[in-house]
Amino acid sequence: MNRTRVVVIGAGIIGAACARELAVAGFDVLVLDRAGAAAATTSHGEGNILVSDKGPGPELELAQLSRQLWPEVLAAVGENSAGVEWDPKGGIVVATTAEGAEGLRRFADTQRAAGVRAEAMDSDALTAAEPFLTERRTAAVYYPDDAQVQPAGAATALLADALRAGARLRTGREVRGAVVRGGRLTALRTADGPVAADAFVNAAGPWSGEVARRLGVPLDIRPRRGEVLVTTPLPPTVFHKVYDADYVGAVGSGAGDLQTSAVVESTRAGSVLLGSSRRRVGFDDRLRPEVLSAIAAKALRLFPSLAGVHVMRAYGGFRPYVPDHLPVIGADPRLPGLWHATGHEGAGIGLSVGTARLVRELLTGSQTTIDASPFRVDRPAVLGTDAPDVSEEES
Numbered sequence: 001m002n003r004t005r006v007v008v009i010g011a012g013i014i015g016a017a018c019a020r021e022l023a024v025a026g027f028d029v030l031v032l033d034r035a036g037a038a039a040a041t042t043s044h045g046e047g048n049i050l051v052s053d054k055g056p057g058p059e060l061e062l063a064q065l066s067r068q069l070w071p072e073v074l075a076a077v078g079e080n081s082a083g084v085e086w087d088p089k090g091g092i093v094v095a096t097t098a099e100g101a102e103g104l105r106r107f108a109d110t111q112r113a114a115g116v117r118a119e120a121m122d123s124d125a126l127t128a129a130e131p132f133l134t135e136r137r138t139a140a141v142y143y144p145d146d147a148q149v150q151p152a153g154a155a156t157a158l159l160a161d162a163l164r165a166g167a168r169l170r171t172g173r174e175v176r177g178a179v180v181r182g183g184r185l186t187a188l189r190t191a192d193g194p195v196a197a198d199a200f201v202n203a204a205g206p207w208s209g210e211v212a213r214r215l216g217v218p219l220d221i222r223p224r225r226g227e228v229l230v231t232t233p234l235p236p237t238v239f240h241k242v243y244d245a246d247y248v249g250a251v252g253s254g255a256g257d258l259q260t261s262a263v264v265e266s267t268r269a270g271s272v273l274l275g276s277s278r279r280r281v282g283f284d285d286r287l288r289p290e291v292l293s294a295i296a297a298k299a300l301r302l303f304p305s306l307a308g309v310h311v312m313r314a315y316g317g318f319r320p321y322v323p324d325h326l327p328v329i330g331a332d333p334r335l336p337g338l339w340h341a342t343g344h345e346g347a348g349i350g351l352s353v354g355t356a357r358l359v360r361e362l363l364t365g366s367q368t369t370i371d372a373s374p375f376r377v378d379r380p381a382v383l384g385t386d387a388p389d390v391s392e393e394e395s
């Protein structure tokens with residue numbers, strides 16, 4: 001049995017998935033979080049597990065691996081998975097302009113070539129699948145492998161399973177700095193004293209850059225704000241995850257100004273989630289009326305019948321954004337002992353279990369299930385330039 005001591009920094013979905021994967025494999029795992037389980041971005045977003053929005057490339061491969069793993073992981077989690085609300089309902093991407101239709105068809109063709117199931121829908125099939133959808137549609141593609149979870153429920157279920165497998169969780173513990181010996185990270189500084197281990201996994205989401213900086217190595221992870229509106233519970237209105245074809249452009253864009261696109265899905269409780277926005281405004285968490293109204297306007301273009309419904313609340317969170325739109329997964333060559341599992345931007349819920357699998361495979365030096373090199377830490381997009389000195393300290 002592997003009794004390597006690993007500290008996972010962050011109890012969001014990424015930290016929870018890594019903790020579970022490592023604890024089940026026999027690692028001695030401690031999860032540290034300055035707040036609580038699923039207290040940050042993981043409870044401030046949506047829970048879509050998408051292959052539909054990813055073009056061919058490494059992120060799609062990670063999404064396909066994760067999609068394959070989700071049912072296996074949840075089956076292994078067993079009774080702890082009650083709050084996960086796993087719903088493999090499929091996704092429908094809808095274009096509403098001639099140009100959008102052309103782009104959607106081309107995109108789906110490239111995805112099919114990469115092994116994604118993407119089925120063109122005619123208007124009758126679309127009406128049967130989504131009777132309340134706008135008549136203004138020019139093309140639609142059905143993605144049977146898109147699914148949904150309740151993200152905080154999923155994170156806490158993964159964490160509970162990690163604890164069952166022997167992991168420990170300490171909340172209210174902020175990582176403040178590093179203890180480095182012989183050039184190697186040997187412990188984390190916290191207000192309660194140093195926490196020693198053999199390896200440390202930085203899974204601090206949008207704060208991973210700050211955590212890395214405190215540990216002495218810059219990492220360019222930035223917050224990208226997103227907001228969602230929540231309706232009161234409705235009679236069945238939206239049956240799949242439905243989004244407009246612009247969404248893929250908004251995801252792929254790095255623009256800092258406001259981007260919105262309609263992403264609409266129902267939840268098990270009957271509320272419909274209307275998302276979402278993308279803005280780069282640092283950690284400014286103010287809800288902006290103009291952002292919420294832009295989201296609502298786009299959602300109504302897809303589902304005009306939502307016009308009369310009650311919005312009971314709105315919330316937002318910070319996606320962990322990397323300028324090249326790829327997560328950061330692997331050892332930090334600048335500081336042996338430090339690993340990163342972060343930068344999943346708007347896809348961390350979906351990608352969590354595949355990320356955890358790669359982290360375990362990399363930590364054990366095994367062959368990785370997919371090529372992990374595109375996610376490596378030492379790529380120009382993630383190596384910040386304002387490197388503070390890494391000072392050698394004794395604890």
Ligand SMILES: Cc1cc2nc3c(=O)[nH]c(=O)nc-3n(C[C@H](O)[C@H](O)[C@H](O)COP(=O)(O)OP(=O)(O)OC[C@H]3O[C@@H](n4cnc5c(N)ncnc54)[C@H](O)[C@@H]3O)c2cc1C
Nearest residue numbers: 010012014034041042045046048175205226347348349350
């Ligand atoms: C509006 C919106 C919609 C989204 N929709 C989807 C979606 O449909 N599907 C999808 O897959 N993804 C979606 N996402 C993205 C997804 O939510 C994130 O990618 C994911 O939650 C990131 O998880 P994480 O564990 O990396 O970060 P977090 O959940 O933020 O967890 C990081 C943890 O680190 C802790 N931490 C930070 N600093 C320290 C420190 N110094 N010491 C100790 N602990 C620390 C924090 O307290 C926190 O608990 C959405 C995001 C938003 C904002």
